[in-house]
Amino acid sequence: MPIVHWADAATRPRSDDPDGFAKQFVNREMGATKLQMHVSSISPGKRAHPPHKHVEEEIIYVLSGTGTMEIDDEFTEVGKDSATFLPSWVFHGIENTGDEMLTYVVILEPKREELKITKRKKSLQHLEEIGHEWNGNTRTNAKG
Numbered sequence: 001m002p003i004v005h006w007a008d009a010a011t012r013p014r015s016d017d018p019d020g021f022a023k024q025f026v027n028r029e030m031g032a033t034k035l036q037m038h039v040s041s042i043s044p045g046k047r048a049h050p051p052h053k054h055v056e057e058e059i060i061y062v063l064s065g066t067g068t069m070e071i072d073d074e075f076t077e078v079g080k081d082s083a084t085f086l087p088s089w090v091f092h093g094i095e096n097t098g099d100e101m102l103t104y105v106v107i108l109e110p111k112r113e114e115l116k117i118t119k120r121k122k123s124l125q126h127l128e129e130i131g132h133e134w135n136g137n138t139r140t141n142a143k144g
Helices: 111-131
Strands: 010-014 018-028 036-041 057-065 067-073 073-079 082-084 091-095 102-108 130-136 139-140
Touching: 036 057, 057 073, 057 091, 091 102
Parallel strands: none
Antiparallel strands: 010 018, 018 036, 036 102, 057 082, 057 102, 067 073, 067 091, 130 139
16 A cells, blocks of 8 residues: 655646645556545645636645635635535636645546546556457457
8 A cells, every 4th residue: 555755745846836836645656546636735826727627526625824715606715624525517726815825635536538548558458467469459369
């Protein structure tokens, strides 16, 4: 069972926020198929990305700082120890409206298309391991 420490988590900087970042802790590369988890941190006055919507459910839990959560056409203040559940296809976004970094945990389903690709790759790897090949249409025994 993988344990990922803060210092070891893959960190992605935010292009429009020099102090902002996202740290990936749980993802499909480590074998997770139903959930992903990352920590995001954004500077005052910034957003991680524009408001959006997607089929995957999502949970946001604020660790520190304050911000405004946009859910459909409603705006709600969020802060330390507040959680938000975002069902499928709900338009949402978060903005740091405080004067310190806004840091929060994001737990969500992997993107559905990415999950299909990952499962297909694992299936193809399994066929290779047991001595079969896949030509795109049919499975053949590679051992002759």
